[in-house]
Amino acid sequence: MYRIDAEVMIPGRGSPLSNATVVIDGDRISYAGPRDTAPAGEHPTVSVPVVMPGLWDCHVHFAGVRDGASTQEMMLTPAPLATVRAAKDAEVLLQAGFTSVRDLGGYGVHLAAAVAEGTLAGPSIYSANKVISQTGGHSDAHRLPYQSVSDPCRANGMQILADGVDECLKAVRLQLREGARVIKVCTSGGVVSELDDPYHRQFSDAELRAVVEEAGRAERAVAAHCHGKAGVLAAAAAGCTTIEHGSQIDEETAAAIKESGAVLVPTRTVFAALKASLGVLPPHWRDKVARLADEHLVSMQVALSAGVQLAAGTDLGLSRPGTPLSFGRNGEEFGHLVAAGMTPLQAIEAGTAAAPLTLGGQAPRSGLLEQGYDADVIALSANPVADISVLARPELVTHVWRKGKPVKQ
Numbered sequence: 001m002y003r004i005d006a007e008v009m010i011p012g013r014g015s016p017l018s019n020a021t022v023v024i025d026g027d028r029i030s031y032a033g034p035r036d037t038a039p040a041g042e043h044p045t046v047s048v049p050v051v052m053p054g055l056w057d058c059h060v061h062f063a064g065v066r067d068g069a070s071t072q073e074m075m076l077t078p079a080p081l082a083t084v085r086a087a088k089d090a091e092v093l094l095q096a097g098f099t100s101v102r103d104l105g106g107y108g109v110h111l112a113a114a115v116a117e118g119t120l121a122g123p124s125i126y127s128a129n130k131v132i133s134q135t136g137g138h139s140d141a142h143r144l145p146y147q148s149v150s151d152p153c154r155a156n157g158m159q160i161l162a163d164g165v166d167e168c169l170k171a172v173r174l175q176l177r178e179g180a181r182v183i184k185v186c187t188s189g190g191v192v193s194e195l196d197d198p199y200h201r202q203f204s205d206a207e208l209r210a211v212v213e214e215a216g217r218a219e220r221a222v223a224a225h226c227h228g229k230a231g232v233l234a235a236a237a238a239g240c241t242t243i244e245h246g247s248q249i250d251e252e253t254a255a256a257i258k259e260s261g262a263v264l265v266p267t268r269t270v271f272a273a274l275k276a277s278l279g280v281l282p283p284h285w286r287d288k289v290a291r292l293a294d295e296h297l298v299s300m301q302v303a304l305s306a307g308v309q310l311a312a313g314t315d316l317g318l319s320r321p322g323t324p325l326s327f328g329r330n331g332e333e334f335g336h337l338v339a340a341g342m343t344p345l346q347a348i349e350a351g352t353a354a355a356p357l358t359l360g361g362q363a364p365r366s367g368l369l370e371q372g373y374d375a376d377v378i379a380l381s382a383n384p385v386a387d388i389s390v391l392a393r394p395e396l397v398t399h400v401w402r403k404g405k406p407v408k409q
């Protein structure tokens with residue numbers, strides 16, 4: 001048992017509470033509420049200014065690359081080296097207050113095993129393993145010989161190419177076989193992929209339906225990478241659980257997302273970071289970012305006005321400290337959500353209570369300070385409701401408990 005007395009408790013959903021207490025019993029929260037009515041008992045107690053649920057980043061890549069987070073770079077990086085780097089990134093995330101993350105393409109299934117056995121002090125990791133892409137699509141490495149990309153069992157990297165319903169089914173099953181907790185598919189072109197166009201749709205309706213149905217049989221959510229309107233509409237129509245990026249959302253598209261029940265993970269952090277670094281980007285990245293970045297912000301605003309459910313995710317994945325794309329800056333997404341029109345409490349909910357929605361049937365009871373939920377809890381020396389940028393400063397995260405275990409104090 002462990003007791004946290006806080007001047008302010010931010011529950012994850014609903015209003016903050018002053019003079020609150022959270023009691024952790026094993027890996028669960030056994031009490032969260034007013035201090036007056038907290039259960040009596042002699043427990044180790046810590047007093048903190050602010051307590052809230054551990055944060056979620058619903059879109060990272062444990063890719064272990066240091067020079068450009070592309071499929072090609074990942075293929076050229078030996079997997080053991082990449083995994084060691086990614087393990088360091090997982091530690092950085094946990095110390096920054098992130099107790100849960102979705103890895104949407106990377107070595108997360110292996111890190112998750114290391115976290116589960118206690119070898120690695122990282123967040124709870126829900127990994128897609130490899131990204132399912134059509135040949136020539138967003139997760140293909142367009143300049144490498146086809147044969148070197150198309151055999152996912154031999155190649156390093158985060159791509160699996162699939163064409164036709166049968167290969168899509170096989171691709172999902174191969175990810176399940178390797179321990180994927182969520183399935184990632186590309187329904188449009190992308191930014192870092194050289195020869196495709198983010199406004200072009202990828203995969204047919206039949207292929208996408210096959211992916212979603214096969215994932216659903218194993219209670220896995222499907223995360224759809226998509227930028228242009230056609231790709232977003234295709235993902236929503238196929239029943240994908242989440243829309244990742246969603247760079248071209250007008251009112252019709254927002255209505256379709258809402259109708260389908262999909263969650264939008266806008267990943268504004270990566271757009272803002274790339275937009276700020278235009279001068280050093282490879283030419284094809286630069287052109288695509290310049291075309292997409294402003295439209296993406298408008299899309300977030302349109303989706304918010306239409307009442308689409310948002311969740312916080314960054315798309316960060318560079319294992320090189322100190323760059324705009326480095327791990328540890330994940331809390332910047334909360335500021336971007338507020339800049340797009342959310343209140344600080346809504347932004348916090350998008351990265352706590354609402355985040356497990358992105359995992360469908362694999363969702364844990366996490367993201368809320370409430371009796372019975374996982375004891376994923378953080379304490380802060382300043383209040384993010386008053387200043388959302390607090391969440392982007394790991395040094396203000398004074399304590400972290402993951403599943404009841406203190407990992408920063």
Ligand SMILES: [Zn+2]
Nearest residue numbers: 059061104315
């Ligand atoms: Zn991504």
